[in-house]
Amino acid sequence: MIWEVFRQEREGQPLQHGGSLEAPNREFAEAYAVEFYGRRHESVALWVVPREAIVEIAEPYVADVFDRDYRRVDGYSLKVKLREARERAGTA
Amino acid sequence: MNVQAPPEAVVEAVLAFADDELVLGWRDSEWTGVAPFLEEDVAFSSIAQGEIGHARALYELAAGVLGGDADTLAFDREPAEYRSAPFVELALAGDWAGTIARHWLYETADAIRVAELMESDWPELAGLAAKMDREEAYHRLHAEMWRDKLRGEERFEAAVEQLWPYALGVLESPQRARLAELVGREEVEAVVRGSHDDGFAALHEEMTMVRRSVPGASW
Numbered sequence: 001m002i003w004e005v006f007r008q009e010r011e012g013q014p015l016q017h018g019g020s021l022e023a024p025n026r027e028f029a030e031a032y033a034v035e036f037y038g039r040r041h042e043s044v045a046l047w048v049v050p051r052e053a054i055v056e057i058a059e060p061y062v063a064d065v066f067d068r069d070y071r072r073v074d075g076y077s078l079k080v081k082l083r084e085a086r087e088r089a090g091t092a
Numbered sequence: 093m094n095v096q097a098p099p100e101a102v103v104e105a106v107l108a109f110a111d112d113e114l115v116l117g118w119r120d121s122e123w124t125g126v127a128p129f130l131e132e133d134v135a136f137s138s139i140a141q142g143e144i145g146h147a148r149a150l151y152e153l154a155a156g157v158l159g160g161d162a163d164t165l166a167f168d169r170e171p172a173e174y175r176s177a178p179f180v181e182l183a184l185a186g187d188w189a190g191t192i193a194r195h196w197l198y199e200t201a202d203a204i205r206v207a208e209l210m211e212s213d214w215p216e217l218a219g220l221a222a223k224m225d226r227e228e229a230y231h232r233l234h235a236e237m238w239r240d241k242l243r244g245e246e247r248f249e250a251a252v253e254q255l256w257p258y259a260l261g262v263l264e265s266p267q268r269a270r271l272a273e274l275v276g277r278e279e280v281e282a283v284v285r286g287s288h289d290d291g292f293a294a295l296h297e298e299m300t301m302v303r304r305s306v307p308g309a310s311w
Contacts, residue, residue, distance in 0.1 A: 021131050022129060022130070022131055023131060024241065025241075027237045027240070028131075028237055028241075031135065031233060031234055031237055032131045032134075032135060034230070035131075035134065035135045035138060036131075036134065039138075039230070
């Protein structure tokens with residue numbers, strides 16, 4: 001059984017994926033997670049999750065199949081618009 | 093300041109404990125690279141290193157009274173001078189059921205021994221025992237989870253049965269009843285420390301090989 005381990009490096013920080021391990025049950029998974037990601041004080045907290053409990057949503061479901069980049073806020077430079085507006089207003 | 097040397101019997105007990113940890117750490121490290129699966133390989137190797145680290149700290153403590161240093165006590169003595177229990181000397185590499193049976197029985201016995209040393213009148217020993225106990229807690233967790241997993245399995249139960257008289261020999265006789273209680277078995281005649289089987293000479297030869305290759309070198 002494969003388990004995914006997430007670790008928090010410092011308090012207040014988000015937990016990030018550390019790696020995965022194989023263990024026959026939860027007890028073993030906890031012990032191995034501590035062994036690999038916690039014993040040297042490299043983490044303040046661990047999440048140990050059975051891989052099968054994770055819902056993975058991958059391509060193509062999250063892909064933007066139609067060209068609708070006008071819906072996205074990136075690429076729309078507020079700076080440029082602002083400069084143009086200021087020039088028009090004569091305040092640049 | 094009144095600095096009193098600890099009684100000889102206590103120093104002897106520390107040396108015996110150090111020898112147990114060194115030899116068991118050595119035996120357990122024989123699994124490195126060949127444990128049943130990768131995760132366990134890393135975990136068990138780490139435990140083996142933990143035992144050897146405890147041995148070093150105990151040897152240092154003994155060396156403060158006996159002279160020399162941790163390395164001279166660990167590697168420069170003759171096989172007959174080691175006080176390790178026959179239990180830790182048994183060669184079990186390749187026999188995982190036996191190895192786990194020994195690991196579980198040893199950690200259970202060790203908890204009794206460490207708890208007693210934490211109450212020692214020798215403050216350095218009491219302090220070291222408390223420090224070791226924090227790491228042993230992890231060893232015990234590991235031993236218990238494996239015991240839960242293998243409990244009732246024929247090979248594991250047979251190994252516990254076979255190793256039981258040896259396990260009792262890790263402790264002095266007044267502590268053995270407690271071990272029997274924790275393990276849930278009848279106390280039997282213990283295989284006590286004081287002699288080594290034929291395999292120990294070969295183990296000693298291997299353990300001290302590098303050290304002997306360049307006598308007096310500083311590494």
